[in-house]
Amino acid sequence: MGFEVLAVTSEAYPLIKTGGLADAAGALPAALAQEDVSVRTMLPGYRAVMSALAKPRVVLDLPRHFGGAARVLAAREAGLDLLVLDAPHLFDRPGGPYVAPGGGEWGDNAIRFAAFASAAALAAQHVGVSAVHAHDWQAGLVPAYLRFAPKRIPCLFTIHNMAFQGKFPASVFPTLGLPPQAFAREGLEYYGAVGFLKAGLWFADAINTVSPSYAEEILTPEGGMGLDGLLRGRAGDLHGILNGLDVVDWNPETDRHLAARFSAADTAPRAMNKAAVQKAFGLAVDPDVPLFAFIGRLAWQKGADLLLEAARVLMDGGAQLALIGSGDAALEQACNAFAAAHPGRAGVFIGFDEGRARQVYGGADAMVVPSRFEPCGLVQLSALRYGAPPVVARTGGLADTIIDASPMALAAGCATGVQVAPGRADALAAGLRRALALFRDAPTWRAIRARGMATDVSWGPSAKRYAALLKGIAARHG
Numbered sequence: 001m002g003f004e005v006l007a008v009t010s011e012a013y014p015l016i017k018t019g020g021l022a023d024a025a026g027a028l029p030a031a032l033a034q035e036d037v038s039v040r041t042m043l044p045g046y047r048a049v050m051s052a053l054a055k056p057r058v059v060l061d062l063p064r065h066f067g068g069a070a071r072v073l074a075a076r077e078a079g080l081d082l083l084v085l086d087a088p089h090l091f092d093r094p095g096g097p098y099v100a101p102g103g104g105e106w107g108d109n110a111i112r113f114a115a116f117a118s119a120a121a122l123a124a125q126h127v128g129v130s131a132v133h134a135h136d137w138q139a140g141l142v143p144a145y146l147r148f149a150p151k152r153i154p155c156l157f158t159i160h161n162m163a164f165q166g167k168f169p170a171s172v173f174p175t176l177g178l179p180p181q182a183f184a185r186e187g188l189e190y191y192g193a194v195g196f197l198k199a200g201l202w203f204a205d206a207i208n209t210v211s212p213s214y215a216e217e218i219l220t221p222e223g224g225m226g227l228d229g230l231l232r233g234r235a236g237d238l239h240g241i242l243n244g245l246d247v248v249d250w251n252p253e254t255d256r257h258l259a260a261r262f263s264a265a266d267t268a269p270r271a272m273n274k275a276a277v278q279k280a281f282g283l284a285v286d287p288d289v290p291l292f293a294f295i296g297r298l299a300w301q302k303g304a305d306l307l308l309e310a311a312r313v314l315m316d317g318g319a320q321l322a323l324i325g326s327g328d329a330a331l332e333q334a335c336n337a338f339a340a341a342h343p344g345r346a347g348v349f350i351g352f353d354e355g356r357a358r359q360v361y362g363g364a365d366a367m368v369v370p371s372r373f374e375p376c377g378l379v380q381l382s383a384l385r386y387g388a389p390p391v392v393a394r395t396g397g398l399a400d401t402i403i404d405a406s407p408m409a410l411a412a413g414c415a416t417g418v419q420v421a422p423g424r425a426d427a428l429a430a431g432l433r434r435a436l437a438l439f440r441d442a443p444t445w446r447a448i449r450a451r452g453m454a455t456d457v458s459w460g461p462s463a464k465r466y467a468a469l470l471k472g473i474a475a476r477h478g
């Protein structure tokens with residue numbers, strides 16, 4: 001038997017996705033298989049997941065699980081070896097994984113994800129894996145349940161975003177089924193409340209986040225968002241491993257979402273994708289106008305407001321702007337207002353649409369990623385791969401993956417985009433102006449794009465690091 005891991009995640013592409021966690025958790029198993037690590041992925045049985053299971057097998061019966069009957073099912077779908085917590089009282093409902101149809105978090109999220117984590121710990125014991133890999137606050141209690149379980153199974157905890165912490169009132173603690181001593185500073189107590197992310201960071205055998213720079217940033221009060229003290233205490237167990245892309249799925253030569261497929265050797269068909277994007281966003285169809293684009297959650301983190309403030313540079317510079325995103329109502333409104341004020345020059349799509357997003361990667365001349373903080377970021381990786389050089393904020397994984405087109409980098413032939421100081425509209429405006437000038441120098445822009453398309457954005461190198469880390473904790477603690 002090879003080295004077996006149970007990955008515990010609340011999202012995995014293509015079964016259920018609200019953001020980058022799904023992409024990472026969906027792609028890592030195939031990459032780890034190359035390193036002789038076989039991964040089973042445990043997901044909550046949301047409607048979308050349950051309806052995708054063709055022939056599930058019952059692995060574990062949990063007749064009384066957090067207020068109802070539940071089962072752990074096994075199935076193989078979309079290339080993933082799945083374990084699914086079928087718990088209708090918690091997951092068989094309309095709406096999103098975390099948010100009810102009318103907006104607003106589900107009122108019982110603490111119980112839903114405690115039940116999920118507890119079932120994952122039971123399943124890990126039952127099927128007998130060498131290590132568990134838990135992702136984000138939704139799986140934050142997994143290391144806690146494992147620590148108090150009869151059989152010691154080591155656990156790696158991955159932070160995809162410190163901003164989502166799963167903090168709930170102390171009154172939920174008695175319903176979690178953990179021993180009373182777990183509710184302590186040396187446990188899951190978090191400023192008088194219960195912290196799911198805190199629990200993950202406290203009880204895991206090793207911790208990583210999704211870029212080396214973010215691993216340093218979260219040790220500071222600003223980046224650590226209340227958990228930097230704990231993390232500084234565990235700095236020896238904290239690692240930074242960059243995300244990759246599933247380069248089989250994210251391939252402009254085969255992507256069926258594109259109006260025209262293309263390769264690094266022949267980017268000419270991108271012009272058809274650009275025209276398709278211009279049309280879809282109500283922009284003037286013109287091959288010569290530089291087309292900038294933004295894709296992302298409309299949240300403070302992603303800095304869409306900074307882009308709207310800086311975008312005058314694009315409008316004055318004769319460029320176009322396409323935005324896709326959803327989230328914060330005020331930001332949605334601001335994007336719509338910007339588009340209305342610049343007819344034919346700026347266009348917005350409010351919503352989540354994978355196909356439309358991919359068409360934008362394949363047609364835009366440049367992507368803008370103005371995040372205030374960014375643990376890793378996948379948008380800039382997709383932008384490299386699809387030939388739309390990114391303008392990024394110099395923070396977290398954006399700083400680690402994009403090489404700024406400084407004079408030295410241009411001379412050395414290694415530039416892949418433009419970096420700007422994070423969190424400032426004036427710095428972003430200056431960077432956009434610089435990108436526009438580079439774009440108008442056609443041979444230079446072509447070279448930047450070619451360099452980006454030749455960059456290895458696959459999971460390969462990072463999968464090796466994950467495999468070493470998982471095998472390391474198993475050797476130490478197993």
Ligand SMILES: Nc1ncnc2c1ncn2[C@@H]1O[C@H](COP(=O)(O)OP(=O)(O)O[C@H]2O[C@H](CO)[C@@H](O)[C@H](O)[C@H]2O)[C@@H](O)[C@H]1O
Binds near residue numbers: 324
């Ligand atoms: N409206 C829309 N329509 C279609 N597609 C959309 C979309 N909005 C976003 N997407 C897609 O969703 C993904 C977002 O990935 P990110 O890494 O940028 O963000 P996220 O902040 O969700 O993830 C967190 O986890 C990931 C994974 O570790 C980290 O990279 C990241 O820094 C961290 O914040 C991309 O594939 C993007 O194309």
